[in-house]
Amino acid sequence: MRIETPYSKIEALVVDDMATQQTTLRGQLAMLGIGKIDAAGSADDALRHIRSKHYSLILCDYNLNHKTDGQQLFEFLREQQLLPADCLFFMVTAESNYNSVAAASEHLPDAYLLKPITAGDIEERLKAQLEKRQALLAINQQLGKHDLAAAASACDAVLARKDRWYMHALQLKGQIELDLGRVDEARNIYLSALELRAGLMWAQIGLARAHKAAGKFDQAKQLAQDIIESREGHKVLAAYDVLAQSLEAQGDSAGALEVLKDSANVVPSARRQRLVAEGAYRNGDLALAKASYAKAWKSSAGSITAQPQDQLALAQTQLDLGEAKEALATLDTPPTGKPNRSNEFDTVMLALRAQAHMLTGDTERAAQEVAQALAATRHSKADFATIAVAKAALMTGQVEAGLKLLLQAVSADHENTRIQQLVTKALLDVGQGEQIEQVVGAATKGLKTRLHEAKLLFRNGQLKEALEAIETELKDYPENTTVLFEAAQINCMSLRLGKQLNPVKVDEVRGYLARLDKLLPMNDRVAQMRRYFRDTQAALQAKAGAPATGQTSGQKTGA
């Protein structure tokens, strides 16, 4: 007969490459009364298990003696949102790894357990984490429903108890206020946390983010710099990110790139190398872009963190440097591990081969490849793939098709300066610099004019026509962030004018905000728009005398 313990209902997964260690960990979990325990010997194996079953506890060894270590597995699961909200992730690590792993991570697991571990160690951490989950349950339930306002109230309830979970609730509330665009409230929360505990890292980072969200970039930069220079802070990646984003917002792309380089030196992960490579490419530092893409590609080969895009971006960089043979060698390298290639991957592959063959003088082959790539390009977007195909078209003399694609790429997100930088670079590379104004300028101007006209219609009281105009633009450019912002704003203003909460319109705005969240994660402008939407709802509810409900508040940004 199985003994019922507080942990009987837990389903656990043990991830360890050593069979003996797997057996020990399973035995220790069984001692706690955990009935269902699966085991995986590698990150890939773990991934299969996690995709097919709901676990509430994962016990993972840091060293998996394979392409992917435990921390990379954990970060991958978090970033891909594969871990259920109620799943605890415990990392088992040797003491020698602990200091470096714990200090320099994009995400922290629920607990680190230092080897050798006993059943008692696991139980102690499990008990503490379950208590924490229970104490913060109401907050997380509301966050799960994307009801930020209700989550903030749930935080207040915990804070009022002034108990052991006070600081946890304060930390959650700070992030919620930032997501709601209430920058002053967020700043005050972080300041109060720092008053309780000087130097508290999450509060310092939060304060820097609040400064950045308020447009106080110099203050944000100073604080981030102070963190990086502190004893505990030189590996805190979030501080490097705030610093780089503030510099970028002030127009200092080169400075931002330097900061990203520093962060990749501190934590040389594939993800960090990609950030450097992408920034270097846009800024025209092709040697650095090439080196960083190569590092990202090689270091993640065969690992779950591998991204097919690395191979393509490296080849494009080599082509831009005139290294056609090297680019072809890159493109010819078969993928290690599972191929997870899409149709788009194959199209870009063709476009890059065409570019390479043009450089080697094999124009006939290049023309065939471009024809195939163009035929396969259905939806042009503001992305690398569209630009690569456009570039191939321009190089092989298909000027009209190439320019059209670039025009579409800019229009797809006409105020995205990154895309404008990439398109400008592509035109200069293929000797079409004189087209920059025509392509970038025209696309931007065309959309600006149409959006302006929609707003004029609105101001003249032609609400219906204004909304129709903006929705037409959205149909053509569903991922254009400026159009999405305008659509959200005009709809909110029309709700205010109509003086009632039209549920269809409310849902539409919520949809626009969700799309913006996906396109611009952790973005301060999205948070501001969400705040405006919330204020709109609150004003209309107050008029109607109806209490605010969970169904009518904003969306949560990824965090």
Add this chain to the structure above:
Amino acid sequence: MNHELLALLVHDLKNQLGVLEAELSLLEAKPDRLKAHRAHQHCAQLRQRLVAYLTLYGSPEGQLVAHASDESPRDFLASLLSVASRPDGAPLRLGSCETAPPFWYFDPRLTRLALEAALHNAWRFARSEVLLDAALRDGFLVFTVHDDGPGLGAADPSAQSSTGLGLELCAAVARAHRMPNREGRVLLHRREPGGTDFEIWLP
């Protein structure tokens, strides 16, 4: 740590390992649950001493780094009541923790190692009581291990196996907890009519 102390520690661990080996060989011949439990305790004690040694002298940085997290001092002390290396019959009680704050920032792993070492020290001297408590004093969290032994300066009943490692570890753990202008420390007090208070002050 000098060579003399290292030799003393290794000598002591060798002796304890010998005891454990004898216990295990007896168990092999005749399994017995109670004896297995005792062997387990001895194994945990050995491990505790080795971890303490490695924590102090094994870190490549040559300095302890505290990873402070938000903890409940009371819950933390409660978890020490079931420490695996506690000898059978060794007294241990949790005090009221009346003035302890609901949460504090400290490194639970290092602090646990320090308090475990302090507990083993207290158990060597205690007559009938060892008391764990937590309090807030002058802006510090203070963990206390009180024993009702003969007090400071008394002859150590197991002096042969004492290397001073425990106290040295406690001091290093306290120092690893640093705030601007404040640093952790360790204090020993004689208590009247008898007994000793070991205190670790964490900023």
